Amino acid sequence: MAPLTLALLAAAGTVGAQTVTPPSVGSGTVTTPSVNPGAVTTPAVPGAPAVGGATIMPPGTTSGGATTPSVTPPSATVPNIANLPATNADGSAGAQARIEADGYSNVQGLTHGTDGKWRGQATRGGARVGITVDAEGKVATE
Secondary structure, eight states: OOHHHHHHHHHHHHHHTOOOOOOOOOSOOOOOOOOOOOOOOOOOOTTSOOTTSOOOOOOOOOOTTOOOOOOOOOOOOOOOOTTOOHHHHTTHHHHHHHHHHTTOEEEEEEEEOTTSOEEEEEEETTEEEEEEEOTTOOEEEO
């Protein structure tokens, strides 16, 4: 090899073997923050037991002060028909028989009133009249 080639190779090797030194930063210190495990609070899931074995109770379902009105059914008075005379026990057929026995004919529309009287229409002497039969069986015109 020629001396020039060797010189070039030597120079190239020297160049390639150089080390790079980073610049000096100074005498400062780097402080790494400490990593302390902080307190972590996990929110509770409704219906699931809480951490530590506690139980989560659902909110109360009170009425919040609302009141339900009481309902009192109206009283009903039932008429006592146990002591009515036999005329009423026969029903309209018994009342009609009493009216016809008193001389009336064509008896129609008999209804039993709350006062215990039977009322209807009947004919006597060609005239149509209103007629009643009371609880004692007495026939009268209205």
